Every structure is written in C-alpha cells, then in structure tokens.
Amino acid sequence: MIHTIRTRGRLKSATLATLQEAWRMRRVWWFTATARTRARFVRTMFGSFWLGLSNLFSIAALAAVYGTVFKVQDFNTYVVYLGLGLVVWNSLGAAIGTAPNLFEHNSVHVHNTNLNPVFFTLEEWAFQLQTFAQSFLLVVLALSWFQHDLVLNLICFGWLPLLNLALFLYWLPVLVCLLGARFRDLYQLVPILLQLVFLLSPILYQKANLGSMAWTATINPIYQVLSPVRDTMMQGRVSLSTGLVLLAMNVFGVFLAVRLLNRERPKLPFLI
Secondary structure: HHHHHHHHHHHHHHHHHHHHHHHHHHHHHHHHHHHHHHOOOOOOOOOHHHHHHHEEEEHHHHHHHHHHHOOOOHHHHHHHHHHHHHHHHHHHHHHHHHHHHHHHHHHOOOOOOOOOOOHHHHHHHHHHHHHHHHHHHHHHHHHOOOOOEEEEEEEEOHHHHHHHHHHHHHHHHHHHHHHHHHOOHHHHHHHHHHHHHHOOOOOOHHHHHHHHHHHHHHHHHHHHHHHHHHHHHHOOOOOOHHHHHHHHHHHHHHHHHHHHHHHHHHHHHHHH
C-alpha cells in the first residue's frame, strides 16, 4: 500500500513537472507550429486564407444540397447552424485523424534526442489551434452576412466554449496517439470511426431529427464540445453551469493525457 501511494505521488509530481517544462518551452513549440503553418501555403496566392475558403466552399455546397433535402424554412439560420458546426468539426476531425501517427512522424527525434514527447503533442496542438483560428474567424465573418450579431456574440460569450474546445483538442488526440503508437491499425480505423461519428452528430441536421437515436448525440463527447460553441454564438448567451462542468472534465482530461504520456515515455522508442 505504501509503495502504491509513493508511486502515485511520483506520477503526480512528474505530471506537474512536465506541465512546467511545457510552459517553459512554449515559445519553441508555438514557433515551430507557426513555421509549419506558414510553410503549408508558401508561394500560394491566398496563403492561409485557403483554410477558411475551403470551409466556405463546403458550407455553401452542403447548405444548398441539405437545405433542399430537409426543406428548411429559415435558410439563413440553417446556413449559420451548418457553417459553425462544420468548421468546428473539421478542426476536431483533423486533430483526431492525424493523431495515431504523430509519434511515428517524429520518430527520428524520439529515437535520437532527449526531447520530452509532450513537445511533439504541444507542437501539433498549436498547429491545429492556428489552423482552426484562421478558418473559424473567416467563416464567422462570412456567416455574419446571415446573422449580424455573430461577431458580437463571439466576443462577449464565446470565450468559455472555445476554451473547452481548445483543451479538448489537446487531450483527446494525445490519448489517440498513445493508442496509435501501440496499435498501428488505429490509423486505418480512426477515419472510419470519424465518418460514423460525423453522420451521427447533429451537424447537417437538428438533434431532434435523430428521434429515438437522440441518445447517441448525448453520449457523443465531440458533439458535447461542438454544440456549446455553435449554440452560444447563435443564441447570444452562454450556459455557465454546463461550461464549467465541461471545463473541469477537460482539465482532468489534460492531466490524464500528460500523466499517461509520462508513463509511456520510456517505451515510446521501442513502439515506433
């Protein structure tokens, strides 16, 4: 029992030490992510605007098709509903979809340097955040044509749902990449699961359209993070009780992810 208590104490102190190290290295992993973002669109005419433009093209096409299929009465509201949900989903899907191969893509550094693996996870997280921010802001500006108070709602009420989204974008992909380091088949499985989750998530349609299957949205963690962002911006109010509960869960998720990352650190060079 004493041994167990000591082990837990060491894991807790190691987790806090890793978080402190991550904070000290913040300029490094943020700069590396920024360099990736810039290199992605080097020598292109629109640069990083392509991030938002690709989302806008998808929103326009899907709104035209599914707005007709579902025979929506208020097309402006549907465009905003679809657009906000889709831009958040695309960022979540990209972060989770690339996670299984994260350590494999950085295998040279894992094998030949003494860098803490948390660096690679934070660099990828920063890259995904920068990608999301550029896409999200351009989409919000475009959707303001259909709902004029979107920018105001974002400034006044969007901070808590977006904070939850940012934390979620870190800890869930970290758990996926730890599993991916052990099980290579996960890289093939994740896109299939993401497609299934997308179809079951009320993004193209309202939650009420699921009927007796509405429980699938209730237990869907991705939808539980996505929905507050969309609802807050469309309705101009934030649910503090729900937001704070999600915040506590996401903070716990971050600590859990870092703790598992520390536990797996000695094994990583032998897994990839």
